[in-house]
Amino acid sequence: MPDNGLIEVVFVDAADGRPFGRTELPAAQLPESFEPDTRLGLAGALWEVLHAAPADRASAPAAGRTVLTLRRFRTVDPQEVAFSLPTICAGLPPLAPPDGAADDLVLHEDDWRQAELVERGCLAEVEAQLHEVMRVYREHSRTAGDGESAVRVFESLHLREDPAQPLTGALTRQRLFELLPASRTYAGVALPDGQGRVVDSFAARVGPVAVYGRCAGDRVLELGLTPATAAEAAAVPGLAALMREFDLLLVDWCAVRCEGDGATR
Template structure:
C-alpha cells in the first residue's frame, strides 16, 4: 500500500507535518527538532538520501521508524545524520542503477538576457515563443565565466539523471529486461541507506529514443514555464531543458524542435496531466531505482496503487 497517497486522502484528519528529531550520527548529540511536511519525506528510508533541514544538507545514515506506515501515525521521526560534505563510510554506489549515457555539459553559462526571459515565472510562452526559448538558452554561450544557477533553474544531482523517465511504449521489452536486473539487485540489498555494493548500467538502446514535437508536448500543459537544466557538480546541460507546469516539473534533452529525453525529478503520483501525456505520446513512466513501471499493455512491473 502507498501510505503517502493514503495520507493525502486523510489530510483533513491527520497533521500535515512530522516532528523530526535530528541527531548527529558521529557524536550522538541532538542537532535540533524540526517539523517537516510529510510530502517531503520518502515512503521508505531504504536508499541513500540527502535532505535539506535547517538550511543545511544532511546525509541520512539511520531512520526510526523507517516506513511511512509508522511515522505518519506516530507523527514522529528520528533521523541520525551526517553533514553531506563530511567523509562517510558509504558503499561504492549511491543508486542501484544508472543510465548508459551522460549528458554533454556546456563550457559556459547561457546568455544572461536570454536566461532571464526563460526564468520569468510569470511568463506564459505561446506559439512560436516555444521554439525561440530552448535554442537560445542552450545554444548560445556567454563569454564570461560560469556563475551560480538562477533560482528558477532545475538543479539535479548527477546520480538522479534519468532515474524517473518517460520512455516510449515500444521500448517495453528492453525496459523490462533492465528492470529485472535492478529488481534482483534490490532484493539482494533491501536496506541501502549507505549505498549499494553493485550498480546496474541500463541498455544503450534506451538512449534518446523519443521524438516528441516540442510544441505538441507543451500544448498538453497549462501555462508552462521554460528554463535550462543544471547538474549540481557538472554544470549546464547541452540542449537541456526544464518545463514547469502547474502540476509537475519535467526535464530532458531537446534537439531540432523535438524532445529526445523526458524525465521527472522524482516519482510523482499519477494525475490527469501525466495520464494524458502518456496516452497521447504512448509513453511508459519508469522508476528505475524503485524497479517498477507504469503503462504498457503487458507490463509485469506496473504498480497497482499509484493512481490518484
Template sequence: MGLFDKIFGTGSKIKVQFIDSDNGQTIGISEMTASQLPETFSLQTTMHYHNDAWVIEEAIPENSIDFIKTKSLILKMRKTEKIDLSEVWFTTPTISNEFPRLEPKTRDTAYDLGIHEDDYRQREFLSPGSTPKIEEEFVGIREVWSEYSKKSGDITVFKNCHVRKTIGPPNLVIDFKQLKSLLECKSVGQVIINERTLSNGFVIRTDNTTYFGTLDGETVIELCMANWNEESTNEILEINQAFNLVFVNWTHCDLVI
C-alpha cells in the same frame, strides 16, 4: 581512465604537462596525440601512475578543440586516497550507462533545476518498443534490491549498482510546443549538473511535477521527471496517451503504460 598508460606512444603532437596540485610541482611531461586524450575534461577524469590513482582537478585548456589548436595541455591533478571497496555502498540501485552532455553555465534562469549526475534518466519516458529491454533491465535491478541492499538509518543503500546498458538513447520525437501546451507550461528553465549546464536541456514545471530533458531543435528527444507528487500520475498517463509513450521509474522498477 588510464592516460598514463598511453603517454609514451609515438606520433605525439600535443605537449602535456602533469602537475601535482598539492605542491605545484611538475611530475611529468609528455607529448600525446589527440586520439590519446578525451574530448573534454569537464567530466571527472581519473588516471593511474605507478599504481596510484590521480584525479584531474583542472585542465588548461579544458576541451580538445582548444588544446589541439594550441598543441599544449596542462593537467593539474591530486592523488586520491585508497578506498576500502568493502566499505563502499551506493545510494541508488541503478544508473544510466549514458552520461549527460554538459557545457559551461553562462546564465541563470528563474527555473534552473539542479540535479545530481546519478539522477539523470532515473525516471523517464520511453517508446513502447522499449518494453522488452525495460523488463530485461528490471531483472538486474531487482537482483540488487534482493541480494545487495540494506537499511542505513532512514535510507536503503546498495552494495552493487546495476548499470543500464540495453536501453540506449530514448530518441523520442515529441513536439516541444505540444508538450508545453498539454502541460500548460509557458516558462522554460535549464538543467544544472555539477555546476554545468545540460547541453540542449530544458526544464518545465506544472503544479505537480518538474520535467526535464533535451531538445533537438524544437523536438524533445529525452523526457525525464525530477520532482512530483501523488497527482503526477495523471500527467504521466496524459503524456503517455498523447505521445504514445511508456513511463519507467528505474529505481523501483515501476512501469506505467
C-alpha cells in the same frame, strides 16, 4: 611571528576551527604551493589541506607564517562502501560550459533519467533493465541503521545503457507543453557545482514535479521527471493525456516501476 628567517606554520583543524599544532621551517622546505587536496602526515595521521594562507612558498617570507586548514583524511574499508541508489544512467548527456546567468533547473548527475517517459517500442529493453535493478535489490542490498534512521543501501549498482533512444522524435517540444501546463519554465538543465549545462536541454515545473530533457530542434529525444511517487506522477496535469497520445510508458528505475496501458509493473 619568527624573526630568525624561519616561517611559522600553524595547523588548524577544519572540524572545529582550532589550531592543533605549530612548527617553524625554512621557507625552502615549504612546498611551492599548497593546492587543495595536498596531503600531509602529522602525528601519525594523514591530513588534507583545505585552505592555505598564503597559498604559495613565495608569499610566505613576507607574511612570516603560513596557516594551514586541514581535514583528517579517512580511508574506508572496501567492505563498508555502499551506494544510496540501485541504478544510474550509464551515460551523461553532452555538456556545455556553465552559464551562471541562466535560470536553469539544477539536477544532480545521478538523477539524470531516473524517472522518464519512453515509447512503448522500448518495452523489451525496459523490462530487461528492470530485471537487473530488481536483482540488485535482491542480491546486493541491505539495511543500514536502526529504527526510523534505517535506510536501504546497495553494495553494487546497475549502470543502465538502454533504452539508448527512449523517444524517436514523434513528440515535439511544442506539443509537450500544450499538453503539460507549465507553471514555471527554465532556461535548461545544469549540473551542480559548475560542471556544465546540458546541451539542447529544456525544463519546466508542472504540478508537483519538474519535467526536463533534450531536443533535436523541436523533437524531444529524452524526457525525464524529477523522481516522484506514483501518487505524485498521477497528479501531474496532462501527463495521462500525453502518455495516451504518444503511447508512452512512465518508468521509475529506482522504484522498479513501469506504468502505461497494459504495462503496469
